[in-house]
Amino acid sequence: MGATGEQIGPARSRERFLVGDPVADGVRSPILNSWQRCQSLGLSPDQTDLPYRDDFDPDSRLVHAAQPVLDRLASRFAGSQMNVSLADGNGTVLQRRFGEPALARTLPPIQTVPGFVFAERFAGTNGIGLALAERHLVQVYGAEHFAERSQSNACSAIPIRDRLSGHIVGVLCFGYPHGYEHPQLPALVRRAAESIERRLMEERSERERALLRAYLDAGHAARPGAGPGEGPAIGLEELGDSGLDLSDQMILKEKATELMTGTQRAAVEVLLPHGRGVTLLSSPVTSLSGVEGVVVEAVFSGEPPPAHHFSPATGRAARPSAPAPGPSAPGGVRGLVLVGEPEVGKYAVAARRRLELLAEASTRIGTTLDVTRTARELAEMAVPRLADYVTVDVPEAVLRGEESADPRSELHRTVVHGITEDCPFYPAGRRVELRSGTPHMRCLDSGQAVLEADLREAVGWIDQEPEHARRILDRDVHSLISVPLLARGVLLGIASFYRSQDPAPFGEDDSWLAQELAARAALCIDNARRYTREHTLALALQESLLPRGVPEQGAVEVAHHYLPAESGVGGDWFDVIPLSGTRVALLVGDVVGHGLHAAATMGRLRTAARNFAELELAPDELLTHLDNLLVRLDREEGGAEDCGSTGIVGATCLYAVYDPTSRVCTMARAGHPPPALVHPGGRVTFPELPAGPPLGLGGLPFETAEIELPEGSTLVLYTDGLVEDRERDIDVALDQLSHTLAEPDRSPEETCRAVIDAMAPEHPEDDIALLVARTRTVPAERIATWNVSADPSLVAGVRAAATRQLADWGLDELAFAAELMLSELVTNAVRYGTEPIQVRLVHDSALICEVSDGSSTAPHLRRAASTEEGGRGLFLVAQLARAWGTRYTPHGKVIWAECALDAA
Incomplete structure (x- = not known):
């Protein structure tokens, strides 16, 4: 080609x-x-x-x-x-x-x-x-x-x-x-x-080759005209139309091993688990040089064994008649299972079985980064092919991802597995105490495997707990191999292999195999331990970067839930930010990727978002600033690739500002799923918001949408881990979310629990951040508004009207401070601002005084010199208010000051 x-x-x-x-x-x-x-x-x-x-x-x-x-x-x-x-x-x-x-x-x-x-x-x-x-x-x-x-x-x-x-x-x-x-x-x-x-x-040895040649010669003799070297040497895997799977082959090899121990002709029918019948033919064979051995062939049921395949008198290869083809073996083809000398063949098969077990163990041990699961995979590989019972004991520190200071004194029974459900050993979950002199403690002290061929002679083990040892011995458990779980010089525990059904004791070959299995498992356990430690550190970092609690504010009643992914820590976050004028900002975001880098990036974005929110930026402007920040960070880190930086891929974000005085929610999103809105009656909608590009692309605009929320409605913000996974379509997930939320009169905490229980996967592949906010409204009777012309003589009338309003609200003690603040703010607006000028008082958890005008010029706090006549107004406001500031609107600005109700 x-x-x-x-x-x-x-x-x-x-x-x-x-x-x-x-x-x-x-x-x-x-x-x-x-x-x-x-x-x-x-x-x-x-x-x-x-x-x-x-x-x-x-x-x-x-x-x-x-x-x-x-x-x-x-x-x-x-x-x-x-x-x-x-x-x-x-x-x-x-x-x-x-x-x-x-x-x-x-x-x-x-x-x-x-x-x-x-x-x-x-x-x-x-x-x-x-x-x-x-x-x-x-x-x-x-x-x-x-x-x-x-x-x-x-x-x-x-x-x-x-x-x-x-x-x-x-x-x-x-x-x-x-x-x-x-x-x-x-x-x-x-x-x-x-x-x-x-x-x-x-x-191969001359003896084995000679036996194989004798077998092949017998096959040639059965086929008239067959040439030299054209015997039916077909591998066991290729026998039959569809072949035999690995478990079938293991069964046939084990039976063939038994047949090879004798020197007489034999035919044994073997029924495989899937209903397939196979006939094993064992015949003595002698090479021309006199080497005596045994050949074992496999034939599918339906093909009759040959009447005269080998000479019964001498065992030498003879000229057998051609076998009749069977329905399952076209052309009478047979599969060679084993050929060799009886004892040598038996040991060779045993060695082959050990190698096959190790090869399989390399793929079946360590499939997950979980210490307990890896220990169980070791036990499952060893039972029943090496041992009848296996126990694995691991220090509690290792289960937490740490190194144990004294693994001998804090062993924790992690796995018990055997051929029967009622294992005679202490169950998993129990602390294990070992005494000096026992095979297990000798194993831990020396760091070497300990083989006890006869447990009845293991006096130290029996003396430790005679009654428990007697129960084990009564179940015919008679031989033990204890192997330390060592990886990279760290002792991670001990694996113990017990034999009961096979009357022969464990041998050195068995000990070698147990050590090989334990060494592979120990390396995987250490990898899992290190991953657990890194995962725990990353989780701790992420939790430290997420909000510790909900700040005090009166605009919404909030509940939240964060669920980390199983595969690794991600970059999902949420935030609740109180703003001026009783407003509140709600924020959820998701950094692409997992790990420490994503968590650190999340922390930087969350900090920046809070700072931008404090500047009273509109949602679209805030997202623009975050987008520019992410582009800049990516560019800076991209220039440090030789330092190991992976760069920042991007992030999504949803930012909403709710004003309880007008019930208007202003939202913008950057590639993030839209929020869910639960109306007071239980109807659920997903507001149509301009999608916006994800953060980090740079140079693309974001759009804002304003929605008037019904009184008592609930706004649900979430990250994509809640509705996106491989098992379901996102539309199906959104329908499920809508159905879960359609329950009126639930508190935000109850809503949060219901959504997580119904929507969160059992094994989440991505982080989930959920924020549920039930809106509140400031009653109209707690809001007072006056429009003011640009005439300094009207300032006194505003002060008087404000004093009367405070008296109606029962806030007479705040009248003096409020009168001074309004006097300064209104005077500044009349003198330096442009119309329209408006004054607003809001009686909420604090008294809020606001003066708006059509100018975008912001006042600045400064210390006036003793010779100056002005410049002291804002300084006075800053002393009287617990907080003050400026926010910009599409039509100008608002200067606000907040006074605590107990300030008098």
Whole structure:
């Protein structure tokens, strides 16, 4: 396939697939299936990181067998851009060769350094991963790769099998530019893989190869005309039309192990869990050199066992009659399960089972960043394949994300798991106390695994609690392996493995396997512990940046709730800000992203928003200032990329100002969900607000909307975590929210609880900030307003009218202070302002005096010199009022002063 023309189709198909559109024709089914698997795994096309394993064996049998083949390939492609990789059966790259050695210096480590894992679940669609999934030769071209980083490359890959077992033990992968494709390349790839497979076989012992040859010769004899080397050496995984899954194979291998211990011919019917019947045929076989062994074959039920497959007299390979084909095995094909000497074969199978368990453990232990869950995964992996019961004890400090100062004295029973529900051990949740001399304490003190082959002889363990030990022994528990959970030099607890059903005691091989499982689990537990600590710190930071309580104000009755995401701390916030003139500002926002950086950015935005609100800015102006601030912060941090800054992606925000004297709510939003409005009768609406762009884009305008709220209505502000998740459509979520809110006469606190209970996911992926505000209204009889002409002689009339109004309100004691403040404010407006001039008194939780005029010129507080006649008015107002200030309106300004009701 070339670099032009034919690549257009896959590229467009991939784009359509990634956005969820139907995929165009022409995409090969293996590629499409792989894309779908990648999507179900949650992989991202721009993902660049792959897991790196430093525990691979650079001197393994596979590497030994492949070394000369790789050297010959490197010599053949010298000077070209061809590169050849050798990976193991898990997708971990073991060796690399480059036609042009200098090419390795220009590529990132992920493409040059052994140890990176290219299994499909990590790397997406690629040659190594697809070869392991499809189990045959594959080609991946350009846009067929799932990851963006591989779009310019092509590759051909083929599995490498152990010819004795049929297992895939590795992958040989050729990578090259698009234009390097050659029709003979697939044949070359096959020959190279076959050469490695032959060398793997040559490394087996002469005795085992001789037994295998005897088995193959018997197969040739059964097929007239068959040539040398063409025996039915089919791997167990490929037996039958649909193959056998991993659990089926394990069952057959375990039964085959039992058959191999004897030297007589045997046939055993094995019923697999899914109802499939398989016949295991065990026959003695003797090589030409006299090596005696056993071969075990598997045949689907329906194919009768051959009448004369091996000579019963000598055990030597004879000429059997051709087997009749069965309905489940076309052509009479059989699968080789095991071949070898009885005892050697048994130990080999046991070793293979241990390796398979470890391989499976690498994917099943540590699936979450939760200490308790990781400990349970360790127990579930070990039962019943290694032990019958497992207990895991972890210090309480580790469960909190800390390091334990004395793990021996504060162990906490975290997991108990076994083959029966009624485990004879102390239950999870109990504090565990260990005495000196017990196997468990010896394990903790030495930092080494302790094997007790016979628990009845473990005197220290029995003496610690004789009655409890007796209950355990009465359940036939007879052997123990205690393993410390050590990671990065930190003791994280202890795992104990018990055996009861198998009468044989634990051996050194079992101890080695338990240590390997515990080491993997300990590393995952330590990762989970560190994550728990970082998550706790981030939560503490975020909680310190959120409001500690609701400030005192009379405009609204407020309740709020914040629910952090499980995956990490985010940047959601809310705020309630009292403003002048009995007004209040309500604010919710959401910084894009998670982690400490998002929480810190949230704190900066919330502080800036409070400062801008104190300046009495209109909602659209406040959002504009926040937008400019975010752009500036992003630019400053973007210039410090070498310092590790990730930059600020953006944020959304909703800002509302409610005036209880007019019941008018002024709102503006920046890419944020609209609020919900609950009318007094229970009807729920979502006000139509101009959407506005998210904060951080810069240069785009925001718009304000004014809504008159009915008296006693409730305004509900929230972040998108409440209504957006993968499990439901946002319209469905808004309908559910509307239904939940449609309940009249509920307090804000009750409304808050009802919304969280009904709407919050069980495992939230995003933060949720919820703010519920039930509006209040200042009665008209508590508001007094006078219009004043620009005539200084009218100031005295305003003072007199204000004094009478205060008397009517029963605030005679405040009359003197209010009269002085109004006199100064009205005089300033008449002298320096423009009409219209208006005076307003508001009797709320404080006495508010306001003077508005049509000028935008703001007065300034200053200290007048002794020789000046004026300049003392605002100084006097500042002394008499507990707060004063200026706010601007579309038609001018308002100077206000607030006097506490108990100021007299």
